[in-house]
Amino acid sequence: MTETLPHNRKTRRILITGASGGLGGALARHYARSDTETGVKLSLWGRDRARLEAVAHDCRTAGAQVSVRSLDLADVDGALAALAGEDAADPFDLVLLASGRGDVRASGDLVEDAAMVAALGTVNFTAPAAMAAAIAARMAERGSGGIVLVGSAAAFHALPFAAAYAGTKAGLARFADALRIGVARHGVSVTLVSPGFIDTAAGRKVPGPKPMLMAPGAVAARIAQAAETRRAHLVLPWPFAVLRWIDRLLPGPLRDRVLSSLTPPE
Structure with a gap:
C-alpha cells in the first residue's frame, strides 16, 4: 500500500536501523518511493557499509534525501x-x-553457547529497547512520533534449539507492548512487528525449511501500513497468529512434548 501524506505536511524524517539487511533495505526503498509528494529524509544505519551505500543510492535515485551511518548496535x-x-x-x-x-544451537551442543546468548541479548533486545525508550522520551516531549520494533514470530514459542533468539524476541515483544501503553497518551505510537520467514540473504543462510516465505518488499509495505495506522501488533503471515494461539491453548505437558521433539535445522 502506498502511503500518502497531507499537502501541509513537512518532509518526513525517518530512521531505519538494519538498513544494510534485506528487510531494512526494503523498508528504506519503500519509503523513498512512497513519500514522493512531500519528500522524505532517510537516516540509514547498518553494519555493512557497502550494502548500506547501495541502498542509499537506490533511495536517492527515487528522490529521497539520505544520510548513512555504519554502526554496530552491539555498541x-x-x-x-x-x-x-x-x-x-x-x-x-x-x-x-x-x-x-x-x-540456533550448534550441532552436537547440549545448549546454546553462552557468548552467543549474550550477543543476541544485546543486539535483539537491549539495543533496540534502549533506543526505543530514548526516542520515545524525546517524541513524547514533542507530542508526536512513531516507533516500529521488528521482533519475530519465534517470540511466541519456547524453541529449544533457539532459546536465545526466541527469548530475546519475546522480551522485545513485552517491552514494545508496555512502551506502547506508556507513551500513547503523549501522542507517540509503538508498533510491534512479528514476522515469520523473510526471503533475505541472512535468512537464506539459516538451514531448514522456511514455510510461507515472504518477499522483503511485501513485508516492508505491510509494516509501513501498520505504522501509518498506528497498529499495535502486526503478525506476518496470518497463519503464524493462529500458531501463537495454538501454543497458548495446548495443555502444558503436550506443549512441552511437541516443543522438545523439535531439533535444530540442518
Whole structure:
C-alpha cells in the first residue's frame, strides 16, 4: 500500500536501523518511493557499509534525501549517543528498529553457547529497547512520533534449539507492548512487528525449511501500513497468529512434548 501524506505536511524524517539487511533495505526503498509528494529524509544505519551505500543510492535515485551511518548496535552506548545527536539536529518523525540477529544451537551442543546468548541479548533486545525508550522520551516531549520494533514470530514459542533468539524476541515483544501503553497518551505510537520467514540473504543462510516465505518488499509495505495506522501488533503471515494461539491453548505437558521433539535445522 502506498502511503500518502497531507499537502501541509513537512518532509518526513525517518530512521531505519538494519538498513544494510534485506528487510531494512526494503523498508528504506519503500519509503523513498512512497513519500514522493512531500519528500522524505532517510537516516540509514547498518553494519555493512557497502550494502548500506547501495541502498542509499537506490533511495536517492527515487528522490529521497539520505544520510548513512555504519554502526554496530552491539555498541549500545554509541548507538544511543548517535540517536540523540541526530534527533537533536533534525527530529525524527518515525523510527524503525529493524536490526537483529538470528542463531540456533550448534550441532552436537547440549545448549546454546553462552557468548552467543549474550550477543543476541544485546543486539535483539537491549539495543533496540534502549533506543526505543530514548526516542520515545524525546517524541513524547514533542507530542508526536512513531516507533516500529521488528521482533519475530519465534517470540511466541519456547524453541529449544533457539532459546536465545526466541527469548530475546519475546522480551522485545513485552517491552514494545508496555512502551506502547506508556507513551500513547503523549501522542507517540509503538508498533510491534512479528514476522515469520523473510526471503533475505541472512535468512537464506539459516538451514531448514522456511514455510510461507515472504518477499522483503511485501513485508516492508505491510509494516509501513501498520505504522501509518498506528497498529499495535502486526503478525506476518496470518497463519503464524493462529500458531501463537495454538501454543497458548495446548495443555502444558503436550506443549512441552511437541516443543522438545523439535531439533535444530540442518
